Amino acid sequence: MIYPVVVPALGATGGDFALVGWLVQPGAWVEQGAPLFVVQTDKADMEVEAFRGGYLRTIVIPAGATVSVRETVAYLSDSRDEPLAADGIETPQAPLATGAAPRSSASYSSLNSCEGLLEAYRHMVLTRRFEDHLYALFLQGLVPGTLHQYQGQEAVAVGVCSVLESGDAVFSTHRPVGHFIARGCPLRSIAAELWGKATGCAGGKGGQMHLTNMQIGAYPSNAIVGANIPIATGAALAFRLSRTNRVAVSFFGDGATNIGAFHEGINLAAVKNAPVIFVCENNHYAASTHISLSTRVQQIARRAEAYGIPGHTMDGMDILAVYQATREAVARARAGEGPTLLEFLTYRYAGHSRGDPGGYRTKEELQKWRELDPIPRCREVLMRQYGASAESLQLIEDECQESVEDSVEFARSSPNPASGELRAAVYASGGAQ
Amino acid sequence: MSARLSMAEALRDAMRLAMKRNPLVFLMGQDIGISGGFGGGFTVTLGLSDEFGHDRVMDTPISETAIVGAAVGAAMAGMRPIAEMQYGDFVFCAMDQVVNQAAKMRYMSNGQVSVPMVLRLPVGASGRGAQHGQCTEALFMHTPGLKVVCPSTPYDAKGLLLAAIDDDDPVIFLEHKRLYGSKGSRKERTSLEIDEPVPEEEYEVQLGSAAVRRPGSDVTIVANMLMVHRALSAAAELQREGIGAEVVDLRSLVPLDMETLVRSARKTSRVMIAEEDNLTGGWGAKIAARLTNEVFYSLDRPIARVAAPDTPLPCAPVLEEEYVPSVQRIVQAARDLMN
Numbered sequence: 001m002i003y004p005v006v007v008p009a010l011g012a013t014g015g016d017f018a019l020v021g022w023l024v025q026p027g028a029w030v031e032q033g034a035p036l037f038v039v040q041t042d043k044a045d046m047e048v049e050a051f052r053g054g055y056l057r058t059i060v061i062p063a064g065a066t067v068s069v070r071e072t073v074a075y076l077s078d079s080r081d082e083p084l085a086a087d088g089i090e091t092p093q094a095p096l097a098t099g100a101a102p103r104s105s106a107s108y109s110s111l112n113s114c115e116g117l118l119e120a121y122r123h124m125v126l127t128r129r130f131e132d133h134l135y136a137l138f139l140q141g142l143v144p145g146t147l148h149q150y151q152g153q154e155a156v157a158v159g160v161c162s163v164l165e166s167g168d169a170v171f172s173t174h175r176p177v178g179h180f181i182a183r184g185c186p187l188r189s190i191a192a193e194l195w196g197k198a199t200g201c202a203g204g205k206g207g208q209m210h211l212t213n214m215q216i217g218a219y220p221s222n223a224i225v226g227a228n229i230p231i232a233t234g235a236a237l238a239f240r241l242s243r244t245n246r247v248a249v250s251f252f253g254d255g256a257t258n259i260g261a262f263h264e265g266i267n268l269a270a271v272k273n274a275p276v277i278f279v280c281e282n283n284h285y286a287a288s289t290h291i292s293l294s295t296r297v298q299q300i301a302r303r304a305e306a307y308g309i310p311g312h313t314m315d316g317m318d319i320l321a322v323y324q325a326t327r328e329a330v331a332r333a334r335a336g337e338g339p340t341l342l343e344f345l346t347y348r349y350a351g352h353s354r355g356d357p358g359g360y361r362t363k364e365e366l367q368k369w370r371e372l373d374p375i376p377r378c379r380e381v382l383m384r385q386y387g388a389s390a391e392s393l394q395l396i397e398d399e400c401q402e403s404v405e406d407s408v409e410f411a412r413s414s415p416n417p418a419s420g421e422l423r424a425a426v427y428a429s430g431g432a433q
Numbered sequence: 434m435s436a437r438l439s440m441a442e443a444l445r446d447a448m449r450l451a452m453k454r455n456p457l458v459f460l461m462g463q464d465i466g467i468s469g470g471f472g473g474g475f476t477v478t479l480g481l482s483d484e485f486g487h488d489r490v491m492d493t494p495i496s497e498t499a500i501v502g503a504a505v506g507a508a509m510a511g512m513r514p515i516a517e518m519q520y521g522d523f524v525f526c527a528m529d530q531v532v533n534q535a536a537k538m539r540y541m542s543n544g545q546v547s548v549p550m551v552l553r554l555p556v557g558a559s560g561r562g563a564q565h566g567q568c569t570e571a572l573f574m575h576t577p578g579l580k581v582v583c584p585s586t587p588y589d590a591k592g593l594l595l596a597a598i599d600d601d602d603p604v605i606f607l608e609h610k611r612l613y614g615s616k617g618s619r620k621e622r623t624s625l626e627i628d629e630p631v632p633e634e635e636y637e638v639q640l641g642s643a644a645v646r647r648p649g650s651d652v653t654i655v656a657n658m659l660m661v662h663r664a665l666s667a668a669a670e671l672q673r674e675g676i677g678a679e680v681v682d683l684r685s686l687v688p689l690d691m692e693t694l695v696r697s698a699r700k701t702s703r704v705m706i707a708e709e710d711n712l713t714g715g716w717g718a719k720i721a722a723r724l725t726n727e728v729f730y731s732l733d734r735p736i737a738r739v740a741a742p743d744t745p746l747p748c749a750p751v752l753e754e755e756y757v758p759s760v761q762r763i764v765q766a767a768r769d770l771m772n
Contacts, residue, residue, distance in 0.1 A: 062455070062456060062457060063456070063457075063511070064456035064457065065456050169510065171506075202541060202542050202543040202545070203543035203544075204543075205540060205541060205543045206541045206542065206543065210541040210542070212541065212542035212543070212545045212546065213545075214542070214545045214546060219506075219509060219546065220509075220538050220541050220542045220545075220546060222534070224529055224533050224534070227502065227529055227530065227533065227534055229502070230496075230498055230499040230501075230502025230503050230505075230506065230530065231502045231503070231505050231506035231509070231530075231534060232506055233499065233502070233503050233506060234502060234503030234504055234505060234506025234507040234508070234509075234510070234514070235506040235507060235509060235510040236506075237491075237503055237506070237507055238506070238507040238510035238511060238512045239510065240488075241459060241488060241489070241507075241512065242456075242457075242511070242512070248506070248510075260498055261498050261499070261502060261529070261530075264494070264496035264497075264498045264499035264502070265498070265499050265502060265503075267494060267496065267499070268493060268494060268496055268499040268500075268503060271494065272491070421543075424544070425539055425540050425542075425543055425544035426539070426540055426577050426578055427539070427578065427580075427602050428539070428547060428600075428601035428602050432577065
């Protein structure tokens with residue numbers, strides 16, 4: 001059976017509403033009572049729930065359009081593939097990702113709560129254990145591709161992502177593992193992508209630097225330094241144009257702040273008030289080049305003034321500082337007040353990429369930063385402020401270690417991509433034209 | 434119903450109809466919607482900001498990387514942006530966003546994202562010198578993931594642009610400045626008058642469908658954009674000499690309509706390719722290679738190419754005229770094929 005989805009009579013006024021966005025992807029199953037789309041009434045944005053369970057077969061009215069009460073906006077069906085033969089059922093003209101908020105990203109309680117901070121701790125430990133394990137395997141010659149590791153910077157990824165909601169978009173870099181774990185990407189699919197397997201989050205075609213998981217709003221991570229800054233700005237403009245209150249986050253390092261895309265992207269976002277948060281993970285090194293060798297203005301947040309937007313420099317080794325600063329920036333963006341440049345001072349313990357022993361920095365410097373390690377600091381707050389027991393934290397750490405080993409085992413035993421994959425997904429219709 | 438439109442008007446009409454129908458479509462570019470401005474470098478977007486507002490006809494700073502990058506991001510987030518470079522040559526400022534980003538996103542993500550954007554590039558020699566007149570299509574034809582469209586008439590311009598907007602892949606849409614024919618003070622001095630009846634309603638010209646502009650049985654002339662018109666003039670002259678030239682207008686380079694090319698080559702046994710950009714690495718080389726593979730034994734002569742020399746585009750009118758393949762050069766190349 002095919003069932004039309006209509007706009008219910010909302011509020012007292014009736015009349016026309018703006019269809020703000022779709023919450024379910026075409027083709028996906030929606031439970032009875034689950035939120036299906038959002039309309040804007042004169043009072044507030046309201047989520048309209050599915051009146052029955054079904055597959056969302058066709059969206060007739062895209063996000064951004066005006067709808068009236070009882071107008072058909074989509075069709076549900078009982079089975080995934082029954083034909084939509086009935087008169088008046090049109091095929092959708094576009095994939096409507098704009099309104100389709102992904103629903104399965106990691107959700108955190110406030111980090112100012114025991115529950116939230118424990119979740120954050122788990123994600124930081126998971127990242128650290130995964131990266132350490134990978135490095136050990138790399139040293140044994142067991143990692144097939146390149147590695148750009150994230151140890152030391154975990155508080156930034158987790159602190160930022162803990163503030164985001166499921167519809168928000170994350171744009172990562174060539175060092176994406178921390179961001180993807182923080183956002184809730186299944187660890188197995190990350191590991192399998194690193195091993196170039198069919199079960200990887202990009203089917204093995206992306207590799208270590210190009211993770212993607214659109215289910216959780218994690219856009220293709222970008223290995224051209226700074227390139228995601230204008231791209232995140234564009235996604236944020238899309239969110240604004242389609243009248244959602246979603247935000248985009250662009251992660252980049254200090255090395256990205258001297259490429260033209262940084263200037264062009266932030267300036268455009270500023271002048272258009274785009275809801276985007278620019279997160280500079282200032283780990284002080286662009287590959288082997290210390291920041292003092294590449295810019296006279298080493299406090300990156302000061303650049304914000306040139307664009308007329310707020311800029312803040314924070315301790316990136318303190319997850320609560322990251323959380324607080326991001327919360328304010330996200331609230332500002334959602335309220336339509338435009339972008340913020342956040343600079344988090346941090347450090348990567350590993351070299352720039354595999355095979356870089358970091359000979360350009362001193363042991364003392366590394367030791368100084370290790371003393372600020374975000375994971376023990378978070379652990380201490382959990383124990384002192386919330387009374388978490390050493391045993392309960394140990395349990396989390398053991399579970400993380402187990403997940404890490406499981407993910408690598410899964411990756412190594414997964415099948416390779418079929419050879420037909422080489423020519424697939426070049427175009428919407430498949431391979432070469 | 435139809436009205437006689439120039440190519441600039443036909444393109445404007447296509448964007449207006451697409452924006453009316455689809456709230457996901459919006460425009461980005463420099464000087465495209467400024468109130469009291471001129472509707473982009475060639476008046477193509479004139480009046481659209483009055484109709485659709487400045488959010489959907491979005492003026493940007495002079496920031497090609499940001500224009501293309503933001504279009505990529507908006508497209509991945511589900512919109513259908515139409516971005517404009519004021520001159521096609523300026524796209525080189527944004528080549529990372531075109532080649533590394535727009536073109537590769539679908540593949541790198543294993544099909545999880547689409548980049549349904551159109552990038553409009555005014556191209557072609559028009560008296561402005563080396564940095565305001567290159568025909569850049571060969572560079573994009575080389576990049577997997579991009580589609581490349583190059584209309585020669587107002588009717589096609591509208592139908593191809595509507596098809597490009599509805600396409601789920603990034604489309605590089607080249608517009609030849611001498612074919613805009615825009616009316617009023619910003620009319621190109623060297624433009625052709627190619628107004629023709631264009632239907633008022635929406636229609637699409639399928640990407641990857643070449644058009645045989647004139648049938649002939651002796652020689653095939655393959656061309657795009659301005660060269661189509663020169664090829665037609667050449668064909669008329671050749672006719673007076675008793676040589677029947679068939680003119681194939683590619684309309685898009687990616688997808689490429691090999692079927693029409695093969696059919697015409699088999700019919701005439703002699704093929705020449707006329708392109709405006711310089712010879713080495715030009716799109717004509719690719720077509721010559723493919724035709725050689727597919728119809729070698731049907732050909733009476735090696736495939737000929739008429740193209741610009743391997744130099745930057747000069748500005749002096751007399752040198753520019755020498756640079757861009759002329760009707761006479763096309764006629765001569767056809768005569769040579771017949772001997």
